[in-house]
Amino acid sequence: xxxxxxxxxxxxxxxxxxxxxxxxxxxxxxxxxxxxxxxxxxxxxxxxxxxxxxxxxxxxxxxxxxxxxxxxxxxxxxxxxxxxxxxxxxxxxxxxxxxxxxxxxxxxxxxxxxxxx
Numbered sequence: 001x002x003x004x005x006x007x008x009x010x011x012x013x014x015x016x017x018x019x020x021x022x023x024x025x026x027x028x029x030x031x032x033x034x035x036x037x038x039x040x041x042x043x044x045x046x047x048x049x050x051x052x053x054x055x056x057x058x059x060x061x062x063x064x065x066x067x068x069x070x071x072x073x074x075x076x077x078x079x080x081x082x083x084x085x086x087x088x089x090x091x092x093x094x095x096x097x098x099x100x101x102x103x104x105x106x107x108x109x110x111x112x113x114x115x116x117x
């Protein structure tokens with residue numbers, strides 16, 4: 001299964017050590033909280049990719065959702081609440097889709113281009 005998720009804090013930090021700071025920087029960025037979540041994903045050892053808006057993780061149902069839960073918990077100290085957005089592609093028996101889907105797309109895009117030679 002592939003999961004694309006985005007997690008972000010809002011409200012005053014729930015962690016007393018962060019009480020003097022806002023959950024967002026002056027420009028509205030939540031990069032410190034997102035970094036905490038991405039660190040959890042990277043430590044999981046599962047295939048993953050982070051883009052400017054989402055992090056994708058590939059694995060079995062239970063292991064992927066355990067990573068999403070832990071990543072969400074890593075963001076909790078940065079705000080009084082957390083927003084989580086999930087999108088899942090559940091395709092039993094398939095692995096390597098985190099790259100496979102992109103490779104198939106690139107081949108399809110290349111198929112319509114004239115030969116440059």
